[in-house]
Amino acid sequence: MxxxxxxxxxxxxxxxxxxxxxxxxxxxxxxxxxxxxxxxxxxxxxxxxxxxxxxxxxxxxxxxxxxxxxxxxxxxxxxxxxxxxxxxxxxxxxxxxxxxxxxxxxxxxxxxxxxxxxxxxxxxxxxxxxxxxxxxxxxxxxxxxxxxxxxxxxxxxxxxxxxxxxxxxxxxxHIKEKQWLKLAINCVINPLTAIDNIENGQLLQQKYSIIIDKLLAEIISVANKEDIIFSFEDLKNQVLDVAEKTAKNCSSMRSDILKKRKTEIDYINGYIANTAKKIGISVPEHEKLIQQVRALEVK
Incomplete structure (x- = not known):
């Protein structure tokens, strides 16, 4: 071929x-x-x-x-x-x-x-x-x-x-559902590891539980409007499972920050924020992470 x-x-x-x-x-x-x-x-x-x-x-x-x-x-x-x-x-x-x-x-x-x-x-x-x-x-x-x-x-x-x-x-x-699942996982792991400069597995620490819950709740509310239905517990388990299986990995967004490159934040959490705005939903936790990552990007 x-x-x-x-x-x-x-x-x-x-x-x-x-x-x-x-x-x-x-x-x-x-x-x-x-x-x-x-x-x-x-x-x-x-x-x-x-x-x-x-x-x-x-x-x-x-x-x-x-x-x-x-x-x-x-x-x-x-x-x-x-x-x-x-x-x-x-x-x-x-x-x-x-x-x-x-x-x-x-x-x-x-x-x-x-x-x-x-x-x-x-x-x-x-x-x-x-x-x-x-x-x-x-x-x-x-x-x-x-x-x-x-x-x-x-x-x-x-x-x-x-x-x-x-x-x-x-x-x-049903690739749209799989796209949204990958997006949800990336929306949690990428920005949090980039902002705190940590490996993926460190997100399993208890101190990250609250922010992960808030991010997932916002993702689920936006996804529902796009006819993508997630169970909160199932989605959280999948996010934590990926964090555990890639415990020693450096996320792509963290890597971009460390190498002083532009990140894909606008197409990850930014996609959630833009979609939420169109349908009239508030996603303050995603907006906060977007601003934090942009502040770390090399101008």
């Missing part, structure tokens, strides 16, 4: 390497325009701490025209820009998959005629140095169609390619 991965971040490089391990795939990488020097090879450290190198195949216009699958792995605030750069450069039958944190308003995206999916992953990865990624934790992928239509045979081909590269994978017909 002809596949182009967009983004040289941790998730983009993880998918690039794993997909390229299948010799039936022809995989290229479309780097950010901000990257002025692209190396001839990338490095990959697998889950067992083995490091290997692979030639980097940069995506050019000719490669993009023949791409069957476009896997967009960029920060939420770069999604619109990344998709706009594809306009008139990819085939109408190419499939676009979005893999990012937070929630993007797809009504803001450039008008594409392609079938579009969202991909949610719990696999862990981190950048050791530019163009060297490490697979830090095994996880699961959920894939769901969010726009357009696709032949079943083609969909099966996409699922097989992704599931072979990074097992395991579920094709979901």
């Amino acid at each position: 002809n596949i182009t991965v967009i983004g040289q971040g941790a998730i983009g490089l993880l998918w690039y390497h794993r997909l390229a391990q299948n010799l039936n795939n022809h995989v290229s990488l479309l780097c950010s325009a901000r990257i002025t020097s692209v190396p001839q090879a990338t490095k990959f450290t697998d889950i067992d701490d083995n490091t290997s190198s692979k030639a980097l195949i940069p995506a050019n216009n000719q490669i993009l025209r023949h791409a069957e699958l476009i896997l967009c792995c960029v920060k939420s605030y770069h999604v619109v820009e990344a998709i706009a750069s594809l306009k008139n450069r990819i085939d109408v039958n190419a499939i676009v998959i979005y893999c990012h944190n937070g929630m993007v308003d797809f009504n803001q995206l450039p008008d594409l005629s392609q079938a579009c999916y969202t991909l949610l992953t719990t696999h862990g990865s981190k950048i050791i140095q530019p163009f060297h990624v490490q697979h830090t934790g095994l996880g699961h992928n959920d894939l769901g169609l969010i726009y357009g239509s696709i032949q079943q045979k083609k969909q099966a081909q996409v699922v097989k390619a992704l599931a072979t590269a990074l097992p395991s994978l579920t094709l979901s017909h």
